[in-house]
Amino acid sequence: MKNFRSILKVLASMALILSFAHFSEVDQRAEAFTDQVLQHGAVGEDVNELQSRLKHIGFYTGKVDGVFGWGTYWALRNFQYEFGLKVDGVAGWQTKIKLTKATPNAKIYWGGETAGGGKTGGGTTGGGTAGGGATAKPAAPKPAATATNTPNGFSQNDIQLMANAVYGEARGEPYTGQVAVAAVILNRLDSATFPNTVSGVIFEPRAFTAVADGQIWLTPNETARKAVLDAINGWDPTGNALYYFNPDTATSAWIWTRPQIKKIGKHIFCK
Amino acid sequence: MLRGIAIAILVIGIAGTAFWGYQEHREKTAVLINAENNYQRAFHDLTYQMDLLNDKIGTTLAMNSRSSLSPQLAEVWKITSQAHSDVGQLPLTLLPFNKTEEFLANIGNFSYKTAVRDLDKEPLNDKEYETLKTLYQQSGEIQQDLRKVQHMVLENNLRWMDVELALATEKGQSDNTIIDGFKTVEKTVESYTETDFGPAAVNLQKKDENFEKLPGKNISKEEAVRITRNYAPVKNGGEVRVTENGKGSNYGFYSVSIKDPGTKLEANMDITKKGGYPVWFLLDREVNKQKISLNDASNKAISFLKEHDFEGLDLFESAQYDNIGVFTFVAVQDDVRIYPDAINMKVALDNGEIIGFSAEDYLKSHKAREIPQPGITIEEAKKKVNPNLKIMDQKKAIIMNDLNEEVLCHEFSGVLGEDTFRIYINAEDGTEEKVEKLQNAEPIYEDVV
Numbered sequence: 001m002k003n004f005r006s007i008l009k010v011l012a013s014m015a016l017i018l019s020f021a022h023f024s025e026v027d028q029r030a031e032a033f034t035d036q037v038l039q040h041g042a043v044g045e046d047v048n049e050l051q052s053r054l055k056h057i058g059f060y061t062g063k064v065d066g067v068f069g070w071g072t073y074w075a076l077r078n079f080q081y082e083f084g085l086k087v088d089g090v091a092g093w094q095t096k097i098k099l100t101k102a103t104p105n106a107k108i109y110w111g112g113e114t115a116g117g118g119k120t121g122g123g124t125t126g127g128g129t130a131g132g133g134a135t136a137k138p139a140a141p142k143p144a145a146t147a148t149n150t151p152n153g154f155s156q157n158d159i160q161l162m163a164n165a166v167y168g169e170a171r172g173e174p175y176t177g178q179v180a181v182a183a184v185i186l187n188r189l190d191s192a193t194f195p196n197t198v199s200g201v202i203f204e205p206r207a208f209t210a211v212a213d214g215q216i217w218l219t220p221n222e223t224a225r226k227a228v229l230d231a232i233n234g235w236d237p238t239g240n241a242l243y244y245f246n247p248d249t250a251t252s253a254w255i256w257t258r259p260q261i262k263k264i265g266k267h268i269f270c271k
Numbered sequence: 272m273l274r275g276i277a278i279a280i281l282v283i284g285i286a287g288t289a290f291w292g293y294q295e296h297r298e299k300t301a302v303l304i305n306a307e308n309n310y311q312r313a314f315h316d317l318t319y320q321m322d323l324l325n326d327k328i329g330t331t332l333a334m335n336s337r338s339s340l341s342p343q344l345a346e347v348w349k350i351t352s353q354a355h356s357d358v359g360q361l362p363l364t365l366l367p368f369n370k371t372e373e374f375l376a377n378i379g380n381f382s383y384k385t386a387v388r389d390l391d392k393e394p395l396n397d398k399e400y401e402t403l404k405t406l407y408q409q410s411g412e413i414q415q416d417l418r419k420v421q422h423m424v425l426e427n428n429l430r431w432m433d434v435e436l437a438l439a440t441e442k443g444q445s446d447n448t449i450i451d452g453f454k455t456v457e458k459t460v461e462s463y464t465e466t467d468f469g470p471a472a473v474n475l476q477k478k479d480e481n482f483e484k485l486p487g488k489n490i491s492k493e494e495a496v497r498i499t500r501n502y503a504p505v506k507n508g509g510e511v512r513v514t515e516n517g518k519g520s521n522y523g524f525y526s527v528s529i530k531d532p533g534t535k536l537e538a539n540m541d542i543t544k545k546g547g548y549p550v551w552f553l554l555d556r557e558v559n560k561q562k563i564s565l566n567d568a569s570n571k572a573i574s575f576l577k578e579h580d581f582e583g584l585d586l587f588e589s590a591q592y593d594n595i596g597v598f599t600f601v602a603v604q605d606d607v608r609i610y611p612d613a614i615n616m617k618v619a620l621d622n623g624e625i626i627g628f629s630a631e632d633y634l635k636s637h638k639a640r641e642i643p644q645p646g647i648t649i650e651e652a653k654k655k656v657n658p659n660l661k662i663m664d665q666k667k668a669i670i671m672n673d674l675n676e677e678v679l680c681h682e683f684s685g686v687l688g689e690d691t692f693r694i695y696i697n698a699e700d701g702t703e704e705k706v707e708k709l710q711n712a713e714p715i716y717e718d719v720v
Contacts, residue, residue, distance in 0.1 A: 036564030041590035041597075044561075062689060067712035070691035074663055090566065147712035149590040156713055175555035176528075176539045192376030193369040195359035205310075205362035206435070226595075233597050234615035234629045235551055237539065239520050254366070259519025262526060271519050 033100070038091035041149060042068040049108050050091055053099050054079060056106035064109040065147035151232045158198045160220075162228040165202045167220035168210030170267070177265035178224060180238045182231035184269070187242055194242075238262070241269035303432060310431030313360035314424070318417045320354035324378070325414045328407045332400075340395070344386035351379035362435050368453055370460045371413070378406055384674070412459050420452030482522045484638055487546025495525040495542045502579065503538035503552050504624050505531045515544075524550060543634070549579075551629040558594040559621040565589055568596035568618040575616070575625050576600065581633075584614065594620045602633070604642060608668040611636040611677060642669070643679055645698035652681035652696040655703060660685040660692060670695055672704045680704055 033046050047068045054060035059082075060075035073089045080087045083098050091099075150156055162182055170181045188194035188201045195201050203211060210216045238244070244267040245255045258270035327350060331343045355375050358368070381402065385395065395403075423429060429448055437447040490498075492513045500507070510530040516523055523544035530537045540552035563571075569589055576584055584600040585608065591597075595617055602612035617627030649665060656662065664684040672678045680695035695705040 037566035038564070039566045039569065039589060041588065042565040043591045065712055065714065069712045070686075070709050071689060071711070074686055074691065077663065147714045149592060150710060150713045151590075152707075152710045174537065174539075176537075176553055179553065192380075193372040195356060200356065200359050204359050229592055229597075230553065230617070230627065233617070234599070234613070234632070235553060235627060236629070236631060237541065237551065237553070239516065239522075239524065239541070260517035261520045262514070262517050264526075268517075270517075 033096045035093070037093070038068055040068050040070075040073050040089060043149065047072070050076070050096075050099070052108040053103040053106045056103045063147075067147045067149060069147075151229070154198075154232055159225065159228050159232070161198055161202060162231075163220040163225040164216050164218075165208060165210060166227055167224035168215035168218055169208055170265075171218075171221070171224065173265040173267065175223060175227060176237050177267060178227035179230045179235055180241070180264050180267070180269060181244065182228045183236040183238050184241055184244055186231055187236070187238070187240055191242055237264060238269040240271070242271055244269045307430055307432050310361060310434075313357045314431065315421065317354055317357035317361070318414075318421045320350050320357060321410065321414045321417050324350045324354065325407070325410045328378075328403060328410055332403055332407055340390055341386050344382045347382040348379050348386055351375050351382065355379070362431065363453065366450060366453055366457075368457055370457055374409070374413075374460045378410070381406070409460075413456060416452070416456040416459055420449065420456070423448050423452060482543050482545065482548070482634055485543065485546045485548055485634060487548070489523075489544050490525075490542070490547040492525060494547055495527050496529070498542055498547050498549065499527040499529055499538065499540045499552070502549055502625075502628060503529065503540055503554055504626070505529045505536075505538045505554075506533060508532045548630070548634050549628065550631050550634065552627065553617075554624075554626040556619070556626060558619045558626075561594045561620040563620055563623050565591050565596045565620070568620055568623060569598055571623045572596075572598050572600070572616045572618055572625065575628075576614070581614065581630075587613070591620070595626070596620055602637060604640060606667060607642050607679065608666060608682070609640065610668060610670045640669070643699075645679060645681070647681075647698060647701050649681050652698065652701060653683070655696045655701050656683050656685070656694055657687075660687045660694070667698065668695065670705060672697075678704060 033049055036042075036046060038046055038050055043066055045066065048064055048066045050068070051060055051062070051064040051066075051072055054072070054075045055062075055064060057079075059079045060072060062069075062071035062075075076091060076095070077087050077089045079085075079099065080089075080095060083102070085095055085098060148156065150159070162185055165185065166178050166181050170178045173181070185198065185201055189196060189198065195204060202208060202216070206212065208216070239261045241261050243255060243258050245252075246266050247268055248266070250256070255270075260268055260270045262269055324347065327343060327347045331340065331347065334340050334343060355372065358372055358375070385399065427448065431449065434447055434449050437450065495513060496511055499505075509532040512528045514526045516526070524541050525544060526539070526541050528537055528539045534556070536554060536556045538552060538554045541550040542548065543550060569586055573586065576582075581600075583602055583604060585603045586598060587601045587608070587610075588599040589596060598616045598618065600614045600616070602609040611632065613632045615627070615629040616625060618624070619626045645667070653662065653665075660683070662683050662685040666682045668680050668682040669677050670680055679698040681698050683694045683696070685692055685694070690711065691709045693705075693707040693709060694703065696702070697704050
């Protein structure tokens, strides 16, 4: 009887140790992801990991680029469906654990698929802050994301060109004034009386003084780029203006005849 | 001896300078001629396109068979867009030439809408024939005016560079033949504004809505400031400025700017005078390292909307730009997404603060809607979708169609190859209203050699 009890004890403790080991293993793997919930539009190293793992088991066929785009979204939904999870296209805690379990040997591509120093899943833990640069980075010197979100209908180069124009035209203006100049460019795109392309609007002769005097080719700063993104993403501080001018320097009498909407910084915006 | 050397050096120096100056002068002339030629090409192209436009509209009128009418109207549309791009290359931005451009755009719109229509089912009606006739006559007049300008340009060797100079230097627009010529054209067109283009012209007026549907009384400046404090993350106190809209605005609004006393950051906000609705606000600040996820940020945005009494909204799109999360919400009524009612929000990913909000579209279009029962079922609509598309998701939605009308659609999201598409099938008659290719992430080109 005593013997039996001791055997039971040993067994129980073994089971305990085993189960403990098992749990800790799972925990460790889940920790490979940081604890952030990933959804469409997210960028960062967690997305790299998500894509790599989904690719490893054949759900994702695109490039591992660190941007949670549509390809990743559908892959994730298919995974959730196959593994009996709630199909919502959002990588939450449960999904991440299931995924990590399903892909113990997945090779994670950091900084694009060409980077040599990939780390394998479950190995090192990414204990840093969510998606930030604090995670122990592999040898690859490049940042994790090799791609970037762009608003529908605009390329990075369009944004760059607009940022050039905004910087050349309004770099001394308050931030809202810079968003406003970008918004005018966009309003012109929509308008029947102006060309229909970003380049057409910006390079229209005599449309922007910065183009005429070459200031458009100054290197824009980050603020100008942010202002452009805000305008594209739906902020129009001008009340749908098509023109603006600086009352101190305007040479055209005609511009004064336009109906004025408001003044931001030094510029008067009009229809 | 020494004098001789000095003279020689001077002579060489002068000759060198003269040669250099001559080179510079030649280069400058070459560049000027080049620019001039570009202007000339755009201008003569424009008059040619107007000739062609008049001809084509004329022949359209004489046509009877439907099968030749459609291509002809498409041709008219093509010509107007080319003429439009020619105008865009001339230095006319500061000239009153916009009526003419609008006129061109209207013809383009009209011909496009009629060209893509199934003219067998729905032939041109009497009113549209009338419109075409007036257009024919009007484009003829513009053609004549432009030809006169063209003649003067050719006769007197007028240069567009002089227009540039005239526009750049003078205060009032001085007497420049080309400028005057274009002013005449513009005057001619101005008298046409009454032309009835039918529903095709709505496109140009779409943005003129002026928040008239919004209920409420006019608010005071003080209330506007209070509302701003309610929306923007600024502490009490600080420098406050309130300005009213200018006379040219479609609607009355207050622009409030508050400078936070602690952080010195400025929040800007526009609020409608009537009812005190928030049109947009922006807070300009540096966003530090990301601490919260995009998902957390979207939850913050959702609770912000709830706190400010925006109800019945669904998260439609989210994207992360650097350390800022940008979200689009759309209204949802009876499980139908209403895309015109959109709100944009910006959340800082360092502390989850709402740093931007834009409800302009929402305020302009939101109203209590009667959502009709769909005329066709989702299964029937599915049959209209390209069979190569692997459908992943389906919904009902109200969108703005080509004619700028709100239509109820079955929405299908699907994958074709590597790309994701959203397809809208009219829930009434099964027309494919719109097909959108959703943007993929764009690779960063930094290291491209």
